[in-house]
Amino acid sequence: MAPTPPSRPPLFLGVLPWPERRAVARALRTETVGGLVLLAAAVVALVWANSPWSGAYEAVRDFHFGVPALGLDLSVGHWASDGLLTVFFLVAGIELKRELVVGELRTPATAALPVVAAVSGMIVPAGLYVTVAALGGGSLQGWAVPMATDIAFALAVLAVISTHLPAALRAFLLTLAVVDDLGAILVIAVFFTSDLNLWALLGAVAALVVFYGLQRLRVTGWWWYVPLGLMIWALMYNGGVHATVAGVAMGLILRTTRDDDEIASPAERTGFLLHPLSAGIAVPLFALFAAGVAVSAGALGEVFTRPEPLGVVVALFCGKIIGIFAGTYLAARFTRARLNPDLAWADVFSLATLGGIGFTVALLIGELAFPPAQGEHVKAAVLVASLASACVASLLLHRRNRLYRRLCAEEDVDADGDGIPDIYQRGDTSPTTAQQAD
Numbered sequence: 001m002a003p004t005p006p007s008r009p010p011l012f013l014g015v016l017p018w019p020e021r022r023a024v025a026r027a028l029r030t031e032t033v034g035g036l037v038l039l040a041a042a043v044v045a046l047v048w049a050n051s052p053w054s055g056a057y058e059a060v061r062d063f064h065f066g067v068p069a070l071g072l073d074l075s076v077g078h079w080a081s082d083g084l085l086t087v088f089f090l091v092a093g094i095e096l097k098r099e100l101v102v103g104e105l106r107t108p109a110t111a112a113l114p115v116v117a118a119v120s121g122m123i124v125p126a127g128l129y130v131t132v133a134a135l136g137g138g139s140l141q142g143w144a145v146p147m148a149t150d151i152a153f154a155l156a157v158l159a160v161i162s163t164h165l166p167a168a169l170r171a172f173l174l175t176l177a178v179v180d181d182l183g184a185i186l187v188i189a190v191f192f193t194s195d196l197n198l199w200a201l202l203g204a205v206a207a208l209v210v211f212y213g214l215q216r217l218r219v220t221g222w223w224w225y226v227p228l229g230l231m232i233w234a235l236m237y238n239g240g241v242h243a244t245v246a247g248v249a250m251g252l253i254l255r256t257t258r259d260d261d262e263i264a265s266p267a268e269r270t271g272f273l274l275h276p277l278s279a280g281i282a283v284p285l286f287a288l289f290a291a292g293v294a295v296s297a298g299a300l301g302e303v304f305t306r307p308e309p310l311g312v313v314v315a316l317f318c319g320k321i322i323g324i325f326a327g328t329y330l331a332a333r334f335t336r337a338r339l340n341p342d343l344a345w346a347d348v349f350s351l352a353t354l355g356g357i358g359f360t361v362a363l364l365i366g367e368l369a370f371p372p373a374q375g376e377h378v379k380a381a382v383l384v385a386s387l388a389s390a391c392v393a394s395l396l397l398h399r400r401n402r403l404y405r406r407l408c409a410e411e412d413v414d415a416d417g418d419g420i421p422d423i424y425q426r427g428d429t430s431p432t433t434a435q436q437a438d
Contacts, residue, residue: 012332013172013348037279038156039153040284044288061292071234081286096181116331125315144187145315145362150359158354164401166411200236204239283360303381310381312366317385346396353396
């Protein structure tokens with residue numbers, strides 16, 4: 001009997017399976033457009049807040065409206081962070097469920113690298129913040145601010161610099177962000193709750209059970225789910241848990257697998273409808289009312305002299321790079337994964353630099369962790385660190401752009417014009433060997 005040949009170690013950042021590549025392309029297309037809108041909203045907020053009409057900005061942001069009898073008399077800024085961002089986290093929950101069921105996280109072998117990289121990319125920044133803040137005698141409340149990567153903002157940077165990043169690198173960045181979002185929502189749910197209302201929370205749990213039952217019974221129709229979703233959101237808010245947790249919970253409950261008579265699953269249909277709303281409206285409006293901080297020489301100076309904002313800058317810019325790159329490298333060595341021979345570890349380092357763009361969730365956690373006066377300095381620190389990460393990542397990625405363009409062209413060749421790249425029809429999806437240097 002011939003000896004069994006040894007199994008080859010898994011390939012890291014190789015060619016994606018065709019279904020996964022199509023799913024990632026759809027998600028990234030919407031996120032990229034949304035990221036450009038987000039970038040524009042952040043610029044408008046900064047200009048407006050530092051213009052002669054800054055008083056109007058504050059008046060709009062702090063204007064209250066709602067239904068006081070239901071405990072929902074909120075400012076415009078809070079409606080954006082507690083209401084609109086729930087849509088963002090609902091979409092994040094759907095994407096996480098898809099990754100767990102059919103995506104990169106469905107098996108331990110494929111999940112190990114992105115999960116270890118993401119967890120390391122959350123722990124190291126939190127530890128760096130605590131270290132810097134403690135050494136400066138500052139508050140440790142902001143340890144969670146630099147934990148999450150803003151995928152939309154990162155993709156907007158890629159779009160602006162016209163980088164042809166291969167699909168596998170983009171997918172890895174997307175998976176990192178999905179796990180980051182899960183970590184962020186767990187942190188928000190566990191550490192940023194206040195004045196818990198047990199009856200309201202029990203009501204929210206009961207409504208989620210009904211939501212689950214409707215999904216299992218294959219009940220369709222938006223008239224069932226929209227009122228129920230609003231009820232879950234309101235009960236969660238009044239229960240003292242941040243209302244965005246309701247979005248993630250509903251996203252994880254939605255069914256991801258298709259029945260034989262379905263063209264798309266409920267999660268796919270909901271994500272298709274809400275993804276543009278989340279990326280193009282909800283997140284940019286949140287940024288419009290969260291990113292408006294006063295920018296002056298004195299304000300920027302306090303970012304680097306106060307321990308809390310300095311901790312955010314160091315943790316978000318340096319901590320994300322160290323955490324993501326070190327976690328990825330060590331996980332690859334532990335699992336004996338082979339890096340795609342067309343790429344180098346310098347490409348993973350550049351991708352880790354993009355992880356320092358922590359805009360949306362970082363601003364949200366900053367609002368939750370600090371009082372308004374101190375929170376303004378933390379917001380400025382998030383903007384400074386995100387801008388620095390974007391600039392450094394742009395330089396690093398642009399240096400390798402010719403290689404990326406060649407790899408993308410090889411992946412997209414479709415000589416027979418059937419809509420499926422030829423690399424998926426040769427029976428061999430291993431990458432072609434290309435020179436590492438440009």
